[in-house]
Amino acid sequence: MLAAVLKPKSKKAVSKSSRKGKKAWRKNVDITEVEEALEKIRDEEKTLGGKLSDISTESLFSIDVKGDSEVKKKVDKKSVKLHIDQVLENRSKIPGVFSKPRPNYGKNHTSKYTKMMLEKLAKKNYIEKNANNTESSDVVMKTGEYDLWAQADDQSEDVSHSIMKQKKIKPPPTLNMKPAVNTPAIHLPHSGSSYIPLFKDHQELLMIAHEEEVIKLKKTQHINSKLPCPVVVPSEQNIENMIDESDEKSSEEDEIELEEIIEKATSQTKEQRRKTKAERNKEKRKRVKIREEEQRKTHKDFMKKFEKLPEIIKTVENECAEHEKMMIERTKLAEEMTKMPKKKIGKYRVRKAPIDVKLTEDLEGTLRLLKPEGNLFRDRMISYEERNIIEPRVPVSKKRKYKLKEYVRNSYKNS
Numbered sequence: 001m002l003a004a005v006l007k008p009k010s011k012k013a014v015s016k017s018s019r020k021g022k023k024a025w026r027k028n029v030d031i032t033e034v035e036e037a038l039e040k041i042r043d044e045e046k047t048l049g050g051k052l053s054d055i056s057t058e059s060l061f062s063i064d065v066k067g068d069s070e071v072k073k074k075v076d077k078k079s080v081k082l083h084i085d086q087v088l089e090n091r092s093k094i095p096g097v098f099s100k101p102r103p104n105y106g107k108n109h110t111s112k113y114t115k116m117m118l119e120k121l122a123k124k125n126y127i128e129k130n131a132n133n134t135e136s137s138d139v140v141m142k143t144g145e146y147d148l149w150a151q152a153d154d155q156s157e158d159v160s161h162s163i164m165k166q167k168k169i170k171p172p173p174t175l176n177m178k179p180a181v182n183t184p185a186i187h188l189p190h191s192g193s194s195y196i197p198l199f200k201d202h203q204e205l206l207m208i209a210h211e212e213e214v215i216k217l218k219k220t221q222h223i224n225s226k227l228p229c230p231v232v233v234p235s236e237q238n239i240e241n242m243i244d245e246s247d248e249k250s251s252e253e254d255e256i257e258l259e260e261i262i263e264k265a266t267s268q269t270k271e272q273r274r275k276t277k278a279e280r281n282k283e284k285r286k287r288v289k290i291r292e293e294e295q296r297k298t299h300k301d302f303m304k305k306f307e308k309l310p311e312i313i314k315t316v317e318n319e320c321a322e323h324e325k326m327m328i329e330r331t332k333l334a335e336e337m338t339k340m341p342k343k344k345i346g347k348y349r350v351r352k353a354p355i356d357v358k359l360t361e362d363l364e365g366t367l368r369l370l371k372p373e374g375n376l377f378r379d380r381m382i383s384y385e386e387r388n389i390i391e392p393r394v395p396v397s398k399k400r401k402y403k404l405k406e407y408v409r410n411s412y413k414n415s
Contacts, residue, residue, distance in 0.1 A: 049093035183341050183387050193356055195363070195370050202360070209355045341388045348392045353382045 018024050044052050048060075066072070191197060192205030305312070343350055356374035364370050384390040
């Protein structure tokens with residue numbers, strides 16, 4: 001017989017690895033036992049809903065009251081679940097994770113909807129109870145008793161509404177006021193415009209007409225001055241004069257530049273030298289002296305003004321009195337201006353009537369040879385405008401609506 005001597009199996013030699021540092025420790029430490037234990041706990045939670053040690057024996061074991069499962073299978077053959085439904089069925093006892101945590105109020109909690117419905121019911125019951133006790137409304141009180149089938153003796157009220165009523169146009173306050181225009185309808189002509197005028201009167205009227213013409217000429221000259229100047233062609237003499245002037249100016253400019261350069265050089269040499277302590281102290285004393293003189297002057301001026309205070313008060317009072325008088329005069333002027341006709345109504349100003357005057361050569365001694373000057377219709381229109389009866393207008397020239405088109409006509413069509 002062969003006696004086999006069985007030696008106990010030796011453990012596998014575990015290869016040692018470095019555990020120097022956190023990284024090496026995490027990498028080389030064996031945590032399989034911990035992972036297995038955690039996986040076992042997870043399986044228990046899935047199947048039983050918690051740890052096996054924590055669950056009570058009553059919940060683990062139960063008394064079978066349902067009966068034989070094979071008999072049930074035979075009875076409920078028709079209500080067998082499909083394989084796809086069985087696959088999709090949730091077997092885990094761990095509840096699903098919700099996005100928002102739901103508050104657990106308890107058994108006695110009532111939702112907002114139930115509260116609202118209860119309030120509605122309470123109001124409804126209260127209205128039904130107090131329906132008979134309420135007083136008659138305004139509509140019931142206003143409606144009178146009348147016979148529906150009565151004759152036409154009853155007075156029929158006129159039905160009127162705010163929409164049917166037309167609002168009256170509010171007239172302006174100046175509608176019934178009398179016009180306060182002081183201008184006369186017809187202006188008396190100047191004595192110099194007579195057919196046999198006096199020499200003095202005629203000369204006076206001529207001077208008035210002359211002044212008006214001068215004003216018109218000044219206006220036209222002012223407008224022409226604003227317009228661009230005409231181009232002047234330079235002559236030979238003008239060119240020579242311009243060259244001489246430019247040479248003189250250039251020589252003067254060169255002299256000025258030289259003087260400026262010399263001044264800058266001297267100022268730089270002065271600035272480069274450093275001031276001594278005595279010079280600085282002297283400048284400081286000078287500044288202090290100037291400041292003291294300024295303070296003395298201001299104090300002196302203040303004292304003078306303080307002494308003249310009663311005179312200043314009197315002058316202020318006089319100025320106030322003058323200002324009040326001026327304001328009264330202004331109000332009077334404004335009242336007078338309201339009575340005077342307006343110089344501008346609408347877009348254009350009121351025209352001024354032209355002076356109808358004849359020169360000394362054109363004067364005739366008799367009415368038979370007299371030639372009429374001016375226009376009566378024009379005078380009437382201007383008087384209407386002056387009295388603000390008619391709005392002043394200006395003659396508008398007709399403008400072409402469409403531009404003229406130019407067509408090139410061939411020579412053979414002209415024949």
